[in-house]
Amino acid sequence: MVLEILTYPDPRLRRKGVEVEAVTPELRQLAKDMLETMYDSNGIGLAAPQVGQSIRLVVIDTRSRDEEGRVDEGTMTELERGVPQPLVIFNPKILKAEGRTTYEEGCLSVPTFFEDVDRYDYVEVEFIDGSGAKAVLKTDGLLAVCVQHEMDHLDGKLFIDRLSTVKSSRIKKRIEKQGYPNPEEAREERARRKTERIKQEEPAG
Numbered sequence: 001m002v003l004e005i006l007t008y009p010d011p012r013l014r015r016k017g018v019e020v021e022a023v024t025p026e027l028r029q030l031a032k033d034m035l036e037t038m039y040d041s042n043g044i045g046l047a048a049p050q051v052g053q054s055i056r057l058v059v060i061d062t063r064s065r066d067e068e069g070r071v072d073e074g075t076m077t078e079l080e081r082g083v084p085q086p087l088v089i090f091n092p093k094i095l096k097a098e099g100r101t102t103y104e105e106g107c108l109s110v111p112t113f114f115e116d117v118d119r120y121d122y123v124e125v126e127f128i129d130g131s132g133a134k135a136v137l138k139t140d141g142l143l144a145v146c147v148q149h150e151m152d153h154l155d156g157k158l159f160i161d162r163l164s165t166v167k168s169s170r171i172k173k174r175i176e177k178q179g180y181p182n183p184e185e186a187r188e189e190r191a192r193r194k195t196e197r198i199k200q201e202e203p204a205g
């Protein structure tokens with residue numbers, strides 16, 4: 001079942017998720033519905049608070065696919081390829097974090113906005129998987145970025161909170177006053193900004 005995804009500034013996104021005691025059939029069903037919801041919105045990760053459930057559960061699938069929907073591992077790092085996906089992650093805890101990386105992030109709860117966010121490059125995360133077993137995940141690349149983004153949701157934190165104060169308040173004010181831009185217009189605007197950036201980088205002739 002596809003669930004409703006809450007968007008900023010919904011106060012439920014700010015609630016801290018609580019740890020689950022056991023992986024019950026109800027929680028397994030919720031994880032399944034969250035995966036369905038994530039795929040339906042073309043997302044790569046979804047946290048339970050985004051669907052109004054204040055628990056420590058995230059689902060992730062960062063594998064890129066070709067036009068026929070086949071998994072394309074070409075853009076994945078060796079560590080990422082070694083992690084079975086989709087991932088169902090209960091009660092995640094970071095055991096180790098190293099290095100820094102910047103990635104242009106977006107969020108299903110802040111649709112149409114994309115900004116560079118600074119995160120750890122490599123993480124080791126301990127968690128309980130969908131079958132209730134203890135597991136450890138060691139990764140870098142997009143998967144590491146995604147895990148950190150989703151874990152933020154469990155603490156009521158959004159990627160727009162991690163930007164500079166100026167950028168963060170500009171985006172929040174814009175959404176609070178005018179709502180979200182039309183997705184089609186936002187896509188065009190983003191493409192235009194990218195082309196302008198490429199033009200600027202071209203050497204002047």
Ligand SMILES: [Zn+2]
Pocket residue numbers: 106107108109149150153
């Ligand atoms: Zn998000």
